[in-house]
Amino acid sequence: MKLDLISTRIDKNSLVYVDKVTKQTHLDRSTIMRQLLKKGIEEDRKERAVDMYSKGKLSIGAASKFAGVYIGEFFDLLKERGINLKLTVEDYKKGLENLKKVFD
DSSP: OOOOEEEOOOOOOHHHHHHHHHHTOOOOOOHHHHHHHHHHHHHHHHHHEEEEEETSSOOHHHHHHHTSSSSHHHHHHHTTTTOOOOOOOOHHHHHHHHHHHOOO
16 A cells, blocks of 8 residues: 655654554554554544534435444444434335345
C-alpha cells in the first residue's frame, strides 16, 4: 500500500503518550502515529454515521457503509448509544427482497 506523507503538530501530552507506546511496542513513532490515526478515523466514521442516521440524513444501510461496518455491528453501535432504529416499511421490504436474492 502506498502511503502519502503528511506533517502535523501535536501537543506535548500526546507526544509523550506516543513515545511511551513506542517504547512498549518497540515500534517507531511513524508506525504508532499511523496506528493511532487509523483508530481515530475509524471511530470518527462510526460517530458521524450514528449522528447522521439519528438525524435522518442517512438510511441504516448507508450509515453502516459510511461507518465501514456490517449492518449488525451498526445496530450494536446504535444500541450502545441508546438510539432507536428508524426502520420503515420500505426498509423492511427491501430487506426481504435482499434475503430472497441470497436464498434463491
